[in-house]
Amino acid sequence: MPLVTLLTDFGLRDPFVGEMKGVLHALVPGLHTVDVSHGVERGNVREGAWILGKSWSVFPPGTCHLAVVDPGVGSERRAVVAAAAGHLFVGPDNGLLAPALRDAGAAEVREIAVRELDRVRRGTTFDGRDVFAPAAARLAAGRAVAEFGPEVHDPVPLAPFDPRPEPPGWSVEVVRVDVFGNVVTAAEESFLRAELGEEWRRARVRAGQEWLHGLCVAYDDVPEGEPMLSIGGSGTLEVSVSRGSAAERLGLRAGDRVLVAGPEV
Amino acid sequence: MPLVTLLTDFGLRDPFVGEMKGVLHALVPGLHTVDVSHGVERGNVREGAWILGKSWSVFPPGTCHLAVVDPGVGSERRAVVAAAAGHLFVGPDNGLLAPALRDAGAAEVREIAVRELDRVRRGTTFDGRDVFAPAAARLAAGRAVAEFGPEVHDPVPLAPFDPRPEPPGWSVEVVRVDVFGNVVTAAEESFLRAELGEEWRRARVRAGQEWLHGLCVAYDDVPEGEPMLSIGGSGTLEVSVSRGSAAERLGLRAGDRVLVAGPEV
Amino acid sequence: MPLVTLLTDFGLRDPFVGEMKGVLHALVPGLHTVDVSHGVERGNVREGAWILGKSWSVFPPGTCHLAVVDPGVGSERRAVVAAAAGHLFVGPDNGLLAPALRDAGAAEVREIAVRELDRVRRGTTFDGRDVFAPAAARLAAGRAVAEFGPEVHDPVPLAPFDPRPEPPGWSVEVVRVDVFGNVVTAAEESFLRAELGEEWRRARVRAGQEWLHGLCVAYDDVPEGEPMLSIGGSGTLEVSVSRGSAAERLGLRAGDRVLVAGPEV
Numbered sequence: 111m112p113l114v115t116l117l118t119d120f121g122l123r124d125p126f127v128g129e130m131k132g133v134l135h136a137l138v139p140g141l142h143t144v145d146v147s148h149g150v151e152r153g154n155v156r157e158g159a160w161i162l163g164k165s166w167s168v169f170p171p172g173t174c175h176l177a178v179v180d181p182g183v184g185s186e187r188r189a190v191v192a193a194a195a196g197h198l199f200v201g202p203d204n205g206l207l208a209p210a211l212r213d214a215g216a217a218e219v220r221e222i223a224v225r226e227l228d229r230v231r232r233g234t235t236f237d238g239r240d241v242f243a244p245a246a247a248r249l250a251a252g253r254a255v256a257e258f259g260p261e262v263h264d265p266v267p268l269a270p271f272d273p274r275p276e277p278p279g280w281s282v283e284v285v286r287v288d289v290f291g292n293v294v295t296a297a298e299e300s301f302l303r304a305e306l307g308e309e310w311r312r313a314r315v316r317a318g319q320e321w322l323h324g325l326c327v328a329y330d331d332v333p334e335g336e337p338m339l340s341i342g343g344s345g346t347l348e349v350s351v352s353r354g355s356a357a358e359r360l361g362l363r364a365g366d367r368v369l370v371a372g373p374e375v
Numbered sequence: 376m377p378l379v380t381l382l383t384d385f386g387l388r389d390p391f392v393g394e395m396k397g398v399l400h401a402l403v404p405g406l407h408t409v410d411v412s413h414g415v416e417r418g419n420v421r422e423g424a425w426i427l428g429k430s431w432s433v434f435p436p437g438t439c440h441l442a443v444v445d446p447g448v449g450s451e452r453r454a455v456v457a458a459a460a461g462h463l464f465v466g467p468d469n470g471l472l473a474p475a476l477r478d479a480g481a482a483e484v485r486e487i488a489v490r491e492l493d494r495v496r497r498g499t500t501f502d503g504r505d506v507f508a509p510a511a512a513r514l515a516a517g518r519a520v521a522e523f524g525p526e527v528h529d530p531v532p533l534a535p536f537d538p539r540p541e542p543p544g545w546s547v548e549v550v551r552v553d554v555f556g557n558v559v560t561a562a563e564e565s566f567l568r569a570e571l572g573e574e575w576r577r578a579r580v581r582a583g584q585e586w587l588h589g590l591c592v593a594y595d596d597v598p599e600g601e602p603m604l605s606i607g608g609s610g611t612l613e614v615s616v617s618r619g620s621a622a623e624r625l626g627l628r629a630g631d632r633v634l635v636a637g638p639e640v
Numbered sequence: 641m642p643l644v645t646l647l648t649d650f651g652l653r654d655p656f657v658g659e660m661k662g663v664l665h666a667l668v669p670g671l672h673t674v675d676v677s678h679g680v681e682r683g684n685v686r687e688g689a690w691i692l693g694k695s696w697s698v699f700p701p702g703t704c705h706l707a708v709v710d711p712g713v714g715s716e717r718r719a720v721v722a723a724a725a726g727h728l729f730v731g732p733d734n735g736l737l738a739p740a741l742r743d744a745g746a747a748e749v750r751e752i753a754v755r756e757l758d759r760v761r762r763g764t765t766f767d768g769r770d771v772f773a774p775a776a777a778r779l780a781a782g783r784a785v786a787e788f789g790p791e792v793h794d795p796v797p798l799a800p801f802d803p804r805p806e807p808p809g810w811s812v813e814v815v816r817v818d819v820f821g822n823v824v825t826a827a828e829e830s831f832l833r834a835e836l837g838e839e840w841r842r843a844r845v846r847a848g849q850e851w852l853h854g855l856c857v858a859y860d861d862v863p864e865g866e867p868m869l870s871i872g873g874s875g876t877l878e879v880s881v882s883r884g885s886a887a888e889r890l891g892l893r894a895g896d897r898v899l900v901a902g903p904e905v
Contacts, residue, residue, distance in 0.1 A: 111405040121819040123679030125695045131674045132698035140641040144396045149388030165390045168397035184858025236873030289386040328449025343501030376670040409661045414653030430655045433662035554651040593714025608766030618683060
């Protein structure tokens, strides 16, 4: 029962995602698909890469992850397939797969050079349907990545999300803002534990102009409208506002940075 | 072929729903999912409860209904599973399941106390993925509700949607406004038939500042831009505007009330 | 493994699409569904017809295409099923199926007169769930179109999308604007090849107040913010702006027309 996930910046108003699924079903009758998100900001490879890096491991081994955030479509950028940790990946070689492959470890990456089964291409700007979906279908059905083309030894990298030392703590990237206005940062729980030890839940964060102190476990732990810290669903530090938008309240958006530090002494 | 429906206030821009489905597929390969809606207003348990109460019976027996509108996530509120009328239900114990369970009748409700198969929880604010999806997967795969934990004899109730007598008729809640601007009320067709008898289709409604008279069967029964009454897809009285928005035209939104009365004599 | 596609103007905020799928799964356990789009502009039969006409052939033979853009719901307009080119179609008889059936060729169209298996209809305004979904389920499960009702010899037509001669070239309809702001026109690549011969890629287009010259293959072929021409995913001429919105830049929307001509001599 092959499973293919889809992650794109195509939105759901147009028939783009539906047509990709049409190709998948035409090549592998009975496969299952799951939409991870089609709401990546247009052309924002970094946001797509973060989401894929955080979501792939929720799915069962054997899953094929089809990701298309591809502002260079139609240009000479490579199209690639990869296998790592029992999962399969398909997408443009523009950094989109990088965090997932780093997380999965020991990836075999191949260029999609063999396209003998591709649809007759009608346009030049819809590789999601015409190149990546056929490759995902064949991967999900069991074709080995080695059969797609030559090994890629220099995949396009993505600047890492790692915190940077900045006294009195670390400067941490705001990766994205979710639909609730929660500000998702790149500070992993494991990073906080390693750096701050037993006291990690007493971390403080300067977000916008405010200092926030200590992590909560429920949005109701603070009064309505007040900001709070927690470990969000991605396993990283998030800034939230109880029943409100932290992004609006604190004036933060993707690409901004917050300062994370240990408890005051 | 287990079937799981999903109803949340998570929207579709973030990977939340996709990750829930990842857990479902990881635990029960080959299951099918159907999105009922992820557009419930954020934290609006009452709207989610209405939608679930109206939609569950469209699905076949054996379906597991996974509903997460959960502003109290992370707090001490209970997580529950339930079985009723051959259907299965999973969600927070905050009233969200109440109308569906009342409609289904004779429900067995159990607290989710046994979590031995849960994922390693990375955060504290995504019970949809970490608690409810695993429970739904196991239920859909055949585990009995009794195995999840102790019986819940006092599930959190939801104020009923019933009309209130108010001369010359009844005050009726506006439950929600759909994407077309149709104003969905809580007055069931069966209620109108019981109270107004043969003449029920000649009911009149004061909606906003206007009196509307008599039910139509097609939006084209009135001139473009004019308001009209009908029995909508939920089986309740709706106020619509032909090719326009009744909510805008009449200034109505969820929580408002309209006056429903029999024909003038 | 029956496959049903869905195309509507219902959006995804309401439970309408979910309830249609509930009916499909109740009648044919284990079927698969694919959402083509639920973002057709409300009541815009012409846009829905274009999308269906362009997307149906991506799916495998045997697919049942369920399309509901139906401003006349509840009125006397016919509901129809059709079979053509090994595909199946269900929808209102208002022109919505016309381009797909013309593309597929030699269609057998039947009115849905036999409804013996329909759900008890609770409303009069949700034929998507109460008439079309049951018909689609039965079609997908193998019932012959001839069993649904009498043949329809005069399906409601749709004005064709063909270019009109207008010196120095052709006046071409803007069919829709996609989520990226790309302006999709009705000029097929095959039309340009037939009319302009070898030089077709040097076509010029007057879009809004600007003349654009020659087709590109990648959005990056022009500087950021500049307009360009390409053959889009639908196989027709599109006007785009590199990393921007052509619709905004050029002031174009569905229903407008552009002038397409050969290269200047």
